[in-house]
Amino acid sequence: MIDKFLDPILTIAYPRACRVCGGSVESVSYGPACADCWESTRIFTGRESCCSKCGQLIPTGRFDLSSRCSECVEDFYDRAAAAADYHYAARAAVLALKEEPFLSKKVRSLLTGRFDTSGFHAATMIVPVPLSKRRQIERGFNQAELLARALEDHTGIRSSADVLERTAHFAMHRAGMDRKAREGSVNKAFEVKKPKLVREERILLVDDVFTTGSTASACAKTLKASGAAEVNILTLARTPHLI
Numbered sequence: 180m181i182d183k184f185l186d187p188i189l190t191i192a193y194p195r196a197c198r199v200c201g202g203s204v205e206s207v208s209y210g211p212a213c214a215d216c217w218e219s220t221r222i223f224t225g226r227e228s229c230c231s232k233c234g235q236l237i238p239t240g241r242f243d244l245s246s247r248c249s250e251c252v253e254d255f256y257d258r259a260a261a262a263a264d265y266h267y268a269a270r271a272a273v274l275a276l277k278e279e280p281f282l283s284k285k286v287r288s289l290l291t292g293r294f295d296t297s298g299f300h301a302a303t304m305i306v307p308v309p310l311s312k313r314r315q316i317e318r319g320f321n322q323a324e325l326l327a328r329a330l331e332d333h334t335g336i337r338s339s340a341d342v343l344e345r346t347a348h349f350a351m352h353r354a355g356m357d358r359k360a361r362e363g364s365v366n367k368a369f370e371v372k373k374p375k376l377v378r379e380e381r382i383l384l385v386d387d388v389f390t391t392g393s394t395a396s397a398c399a400k401t402l403k404a405s406g407a408a409e410v411n412i413l414t415l416a417r418t419p420h421l422i
Contacts, residue, residue, distance in 0.1 A: 198271035210283030211275040212268035217285065221264040221419070225296030233392055234259045234417065254392050256399035256410050261389050261417035262293035269416040273387050276415075280320040282329055290326055290415055291333040299411050302383035304376075305330050305338040308398055309345040309369070326415060327385045336383070342373045343398060365397040371405040378406035389417040 195204040197213040204213050212220075229236050233251035251259075263269035272286050282290075307323035315321055324340050331338035347368040371377055384398055389412065399410035 198275065199267050208284035210268075210285050211271045216271070217268040220267040220269050222289065223261055223263060223293060225260070225293070225298075232256075232258055234261060234389070236419070251392055254396035254399070255403060256384065256392070256395045256412050258298075259389055259392065259395060259412040259414070259417075260293060260297040260299070261414045262289040263416050265388055265390075265416040265418045273416050276322045276325070276387060277318065280322070280325055282325055286415065287329050290329055290413075294330055294334065294413060297411075297413060299383050299413060300334075301409075302334075302336055302381050302411065304342075304380045305334075305336050305383045305385055306343055306377075306398075306402070307338070307340050308384060308386040308394060309340070309343050311345045311347065323386045326387065330383070330385060330413070339376060342371060342376050343402065344370050344372050346370050365394050367397075369398050369401040371401055374405040377402055379408050381409040382407050382411070384410055384412040386412065386414050387416065389414040 195207075195211070196202070197204050197216055198211040199216040200213065202213050202215070204211070206214075209217060223234075227236060228238070228246065230246055230248040230251060232247060233254065235248050235250065237246045237248060265273065269289075272283070276282070276286070305327045307321060307327040309315075309323070310318065310321045321340070324338075327338040327340065330336070345368055347365075382402055384395060384402075386394065389395060395412045399407075399412070402410050
């Protein structure tokens with residue numbers, strides 16, 4: 180109720196320009212993008228025709244959860260789902276989240292809403308994808324931990340940020356890498372610090388963006404080697420890629 184009255188005041192006192200179109204953001208609840216740009220962003224509902232493992236869209240023209248693509252066959256995670264395409268407002272939200280440890284109501288509702296349609300309700304532990312120690316110091320926070328805590332609040336499933344560690348720092352910007360390069364950059368880059376905590380657990384791995392799945396696969400491989408029973412991944416966004 181308080182937010183209902185504070186929102187228009189904050190919007191007037193601290194106006195924000197949409198990071199996508201440059202127009203005005205009508206409400207602080209929208210985060211870095213305006214309502215029109217959110218409207219233009221593809222939001223996933225769980226009813227799309229996609230690969231049943233990695234979630235990659237498959238343009239069959241019909242809803243089909245039995246399809247499989249050829250790109251994730253060797254990946255170690257069980258299933259992956261994302262809340263939105265990494266485009267327009269969702270891309271702006273991801274980039275903003277790397278700069279400021281704040282989840283807008285829009286982002287929080289997208290993430291928790293996608294969890295509700297993901298089929299990941301049997302998860303017993305939520306684990307954020309870790310940053311390297313150097314990156315964590317540079318940024319001051321891990322955006323994946325913010326997303327994990329939001330899911331913990333929504334689901335009651337415990338979030339554990341201290342079981343998985345990134346042991347290698349990769350200085351080069353990875354966004355422009357192809358799949359092979361990304362796989363090489365995360366090979367043996369993770370370590371389970373507390374194996375007993377993940378043994379027999381059904382883990383929901385959480386991150387901001389799913390690109391090729393290399394990071395998710397490397398994390399899942401490490402977690403399963405320590406005895407995790409299942410590893411699914413939920414991200415705020417995924418890079419659009421039609422096959």
